[in-house]
Amino acid sequence: MKRNSIDKLIQLAFLEGDITTHGLYEQTAVKRHSKTPATAKARRKLLEKLEAGLKARQATIAAPLTLGSFLRKAKMEHSFTTSEIVSRVGISANIYRMLEQDRLSPLKISVVSWRRLIRVFEVPTDMLAEMIRRTYQLVFFAPSYRTTLARYKQEKSRAKKFQVLEAAARELYARADLVLPPEEEQKLSDFIKTITG
Amino acid sequence: MGRVTNRQIVEELKNGDRKGAGHLMDAYQDRLISEAVSIFHIDSLDAEELVSDVLLSVIQKIDSFKFTKSDGDFHFWVMTIFRNRIRDHVRHETLKGGLMERFEESALENDQEYSGTELEVVRAVVRQYETSLHSSEKSADDPRTVPGKLHVIAETLDAMETWERVLLRCRALDVPYEDISQYTGKPVSQLKVYHQRVRKKFVKLLSEHYPELATS
Numbered sequence: 001m002k003r004n005s006i007d008k009l010i011q012l013a014f015l016e017g018d019i020t021t022h023g024l025y026e027q028t029a030v031k032r033h034s035k036t037p038a039t040a041k042a043r044r045k046l047l048e049k050l051e052a053g054l055k056a057r058q059a060t061i062a063a064p065l066t067l068g069s070f071l072r073k074a075k076m077e078h079s080f081t082t083s084e085i086v087s088r089v090g091i092s093a094n095i096y097r098m099l100e101q102d103r104l105s106p107l108k109i110s111v112v113s114w115r116r117l118i119r120v121f122e123v124p125t126d127m128l129a130e131m132i133r134r135t136y137q138l139v140f141f142a143p144s145y146r147t148t149l150a151r152y153k154q155e156k157s158r159a160k161k162f163q164v165l166e167a168a169a170r171e172l173y174a175r176a177d178l179v180l181p182p183e184e185e186q187k188l189s190d191f192i193k194t195i196t197g
Numbered sequence: 198m199g200r201v202t203n204r205q206i207v208e209e210l211k212n213g214d215r216k217g218a219g220h221l222m223d224a225y226q227d228r229l230i231s232e233a234v235s236i237f238h239i240d241s242l243d244a245e246e247l248v249s250d251v252l253l254s255v256i257q258k259i260d261s262f263k264f265t266k267s268d269g270d271f272h273f274w275v276m277t278i279f280r281n282r283i284r285d286h287v288r289h290e291t292l293k294g295g296l297m298e299r300f301e302e303s304a305l306e307n308d309q310e311y312s313g314t315e316l317e318v319v320r321a322v323v324r325q326y327e328t329s330l331h332s333s334e335k336s337a338d339d340p341r342t343v344p345g346k347l348h349v350i351a352e353t354l355d356a357m358e359t360w361e362r363v364l365l366r367c368r369a370l371d372v373p374y375e376d377i378s379q380y381t382g383k384p385v386s387q388l389k390v391y392h393q394r395v396r397k398k399f400v401k402l403l404s405e406h407y408p409e410l411a412t413s
Contacts, residue, residue, distance in 0.1 A: 005319045006396050010369035011237065012326065013350035015284040024363075024380065025370040026276045030269075034227035038245070046226060046249050050218035053256045058213035 067135040068102035074121045075100075089116045105139045106132040141172075203271035210259045221252055229279055236371055237283050247286055251279050291330050296323060318404045322349060353403045361395045368392055 013019045038046070075085065086096050090113050098104035106114075118128060148168040155161045180188065201220045209217025226248060233244035255275055264270045290296060326347060354362045360381040367377045378385045404410065 004396075005316075006365075006400060007369040009319060009322055009347070009350055010354075010365055012287065013347040014366070014370065015237075015280060015287060016347050017284075018347045018351045019354060019366055021363075021366050021370060021372065023273065024367050024372050024376065026273050028370070028372045028376060029228065029232055029276060030272050032228065032231065034231035036231070037227045038230060042245060043222065043226065046222055046252070047219060049249055050222060050252055050256060051215055053253045054210065054213055054215065054218050057257060057259075 065131070065134055066102045066138060067106060067131045068100050070121075070123070070131055071096075071100045074123070078121065080120075085120065088120050089113050102135055102138050103142075106135050144168075144171075203268045204264065207259065207262065207264070207271055210256060218256065221255060225252060225275060229275075232279070233283060237287075239283065239286060243286065247282055248279075251275070251282050254278050254282070288330055291327055294327075296327060314404060314410055317410045318400065318407050321407050321410060322347070322403070325349070349403070349406050353399060353406065356402050357395070357399065361391075361398070364388060364392060364395055365399055 010019070014021065014025070074080075075082075082093055082096060086093050089096070091099075091109065095104065095109070099106075099109070114128075117123070118125065145168075148164060152161055152164045155164055179185075201224065203224075206217055206220045206224065208214075209220060229248040229251060230241070230244045233239040233247060234241050239247065255278060258278075262271065262274055287296070354365065357365075360383055363381050364377055364383075367380075368374075374385045374388050377383075378388055381388070383391075
């Protein structure tokens with residue numbers, strides 16, 4: 001359909017949310033059929049992208065990053081109270097609260113208590129291991145994070161504030177275990193093999 | 198194979214079922230590309246990319262979606278994401294300086310039924326929109342939260358009769374006359390005749406918001 005400038009102005013107002021068709025446009029769109037279906041290649045490409053998105057979303061849901069986030073979620077899902085958990089795991093309520101807030105090193109909890117916790121929440125051991133590792137990192141770096149924050153707050157000029165953040169980020173990146181995309185990982189492994197081989 | 202319902206698509210996506218991604222693509226890819234190209238005049242390559250971003254957004258945000266009334270809720274939700282994405286695309290084009298071109302080529306010069314002043318008014322609205330986008334970009338505000346860039350259009354439409362308003366809004370988005378007829382109670386043949394007339398009335402009313410152009 002040939003559209004003139006008035007139609008385009010009204011369209012623009014519709015896109016900007018200044019006017020609405022009260023659902024008539026959306027109802028029409030559902031009935032309209034495409035005259036030029038996407039090519040098989042475009043469909044394949046999109047499907048790959050969507051499946052990767054779905055997988056990434058599942059991975060985020062399946063693996064809470066830290067013990068604190070896991071415990072808060074698991075407590076709700078199992079409808080447990082704090083007192084129920086502490087009596088079954090054998091730790092004090094204070095210690096449990098600190099674990100929930102990711103403020104306590106997981107190494108401070110006895111192995112026996114960890115085993116009980118695995119049974120209570122039926123958590124896979126490899127997932128727990130990953131959460132323990134992340135929480136340990138978090139607790140280990142918390143003081144340095146607080147120092148950075150205090151230094152950041154102290155600085156008056158924007159440039160200095162930026163320098164503080166940049167230095168902290170550089171230090172973090174140097175220490176962090178950052179996962180590279182598969183093709184970059186491959187490139188790096190090949191390069192290292194060439195040097196060492 | 199039977200038609201897959203929206204409820205089924207949503208359930209599959211929420212459960213992380215790969216079939217859901219396929220069903221979502223089957224239901225929306227062609228339809229949205231076609232809308233982007235034919236209704237909003239987006240280049241077909243950009244439209245493909247834009248739609249793939251829309252569908253990926255649907256997957257990423259699926260947990261926040263809930264059915265409240267009917268199976269159609271999902272369609273309206275997808276269309277809202279689509280509309281916002283088109284708006285962002287148009288804003289991006291505008292900031293690059295391409296919006297006026299779109300209007301020029303869409304026949305400002307060929308709109309012979311309008312007077313020179315009225316065409317100037319259309320240009321003024323477009324320029325006003327461009328300016329408001331540029332200024333909201335310069336300020337730290339999120340452009341999405343800056344309201345009423347085209348409020349003048351809404352005000353002009355409000356000054357018209359309800360059926361005229363519906364006709365203009367719906368035809369700009371290619372809603373068939375038959376559907377508009379059901380909504381307004383006007384016969385189809387009458388609507389076709391009135392459309393041009395109502396468009397002209399709209400431009401005239403719009404001009405009243407720009408008295409400086411009328412006297413120049």
